[in-house]
Amino acid sequence: MTSNFWARLYVKVCSKMGKSALAFMLSLLIFIILFLTMSIFAIAILFMLKYGLIHGMIEPTIFGPIIFLILSSAVVGTTLTALFSRIPLKPIRRVVQACNKVADGDFSVRLPVSAIEEFNIFARSFNRMTEELGSLEMLRSDFVNNFSHEFKTPIVSLRGFAKILKNPHLSEEERNEYLDIMISESDRLTELATNVLTLTAIENLNIISSKTEFDLSEQVRRSVLILESKWADKNLEMIIDLEDITYLGNDDLLSQVWINLIDNAIKFSPNNGKIKIKLKSHEKGIAFKIMDNGYGMSEESQKHVFDKFYQGDQSHSTDGNGLGLAIVNKIVKLHDGEILIDSEVGVGTSFTVTLPQ
Structure with a gap:
């Protein structure tokens, strides 16, 4: 019980950390883009001032506003990104939550339609994947149930007729009849085992080498x-x-x-x-x-x-x-x-x- 509690707590903490890390990475990316853009702009202005391509302002006068513009733009842009990052990251969070549900065995989860076409393409592919996984899970469950039934039935039959054969008052005709049934059920078990082994062997093949x-x-x-x-x-x-x-x-x-x-x-x-x-x-x-x-x-x-x-x-x-x-x-x-x-x-x-x- 304790180990399960700590496991669930670890998953929740990692999930929260994942969401925060995603928002932080996006904010950092915007900051870097803004900083590089403003830096290139500032360097270009200083270059033009140095070689006399622009006039009317001396270098110390313009350098201060440029630095202020770089820093203020970066700070304001990064702050706004941190505040509004939840909106563009919402579809990604949905994907993360859906993937976690699929990992837990819930194949009924579906991603909703988004306003972004790229996410729509991904959502359709994801929904198709979960639908196929659900079908495979049903097929696997049916396979196990059917195999158990097919394997159990002849065994029960063999056991029943074996008990009947212990009766000393059976006629020779009845005894032979029951023995024939047991032989038939044994053949059925053998055929089932052979077919399962054959199917397992060929399902693991991708190409045929011995032709x-x-x-x-x-x-x-x-x-x-x-x-x-x-x-x-x-x-x-x-x-x-x-x-x-x-x-x-x-x-x-x-x-x-x-x-x-x-x-x-x-x-x-x-x-x-x-x-x-x-x-x-x-x-x-x-x-x-x-x-x-x-x-x-x-x-x-x-x-x-x-x-x-x-x-x-x-x-x-x-x-x-x-x-x-x-x-x-x-x-x-x-x-x-x-x-x-x-x-x-x-x-x-x-x-x-x-x-x-």
């Missing part, structure tokens, strides 16, 4: 085959149109892009549905497009589809943890590419990945 040249079309085919059991279980028709393309990039990272996008399309496709996959080259680079005839997404869901742990319409939620598309988005950006989504509720969804050649 190799590989067959992109073959990589997409291999991704489709990896997920064959999933689309075969739903009896999905896979319509694949791949142009033979060689690409220079990170083989492992891009493989995750295609697997996540195809897996996402399979999850949200109805039984006996269709998935179309196209890979084409064009003037600006390479375009990969995947389309399904699943549930589709609302405009609001499309805005957040690349956010961590976002799973859209919960009435159509399926197995997953909402990290796949966040990973896809980051990997595409690392390759200087772009990913676009086009979706309509009840019609389907398409993702288009554009990569530069």
Whole structure:
């Protein structure tokens, strides 16, 4: 308690000292400007007197008024500046107070419009910054809450079924059923941990240093085959149109892009549905497009589809943890590419990945 009191007192004293120091510096600056101006004026007059450029006054007569003018102007100017410095410094004080609030975690603070255009530009930039910080704070909070929920749910499930298995009167069929559920929940935990580690690793990357040249079309085919059991279980028709393309990039990272996008399309496709996959080259680079005839997404869901742990319409939620598309988005950006989504509720969804050649 005592340490907090002294900390708050120190902050208040520093804040007061900061305001006084700012006013003092402004007064000192005005004083220096006035003093230099009057000194240059006095030197110029003395120079002209010395070389006879002006007449009518002897040097001692004019020197006294000049000194008096220099000193009186400096004193009066500095005094007025000290008295009225609070007016021009008011916007700066607002900025200092707003910055202190942001440092304390209050991202709702906004700077008002000022009569000075330069301060207006700064205010708009500051307000935009606090708005973005507020959004990031909400996203961080949601991330923590969602991660805790996603991580806790399978653990609770595993614990519950483990207790049930201790019952000696369970039939062999029931025991196998519960074991299968526990295996499924374990896989879910493993996938969650893997995705979080992957996302953390790629978020710390700014550039991709390990690039190799590989067959992109073959990589997409291999991704489709990896997920064959999933689309075969739903009896999905896979319509694949791949142009033979060689690409220079990170083989492992891009493989995750295609697997996540195809897996996402399979999850949200109805039984006996269709998935179309196209890979084409064009003037600006390479375009990969995947389309399904699943549930589709609302405009609001499309805005957040690349956010961590976002799973859209919960009435159509399926197995997953909402990290796949966040990973896809980051990997595409690392390759200087772009990913676009086009979706309509009840019609389907398409993702288009554009990569530069």
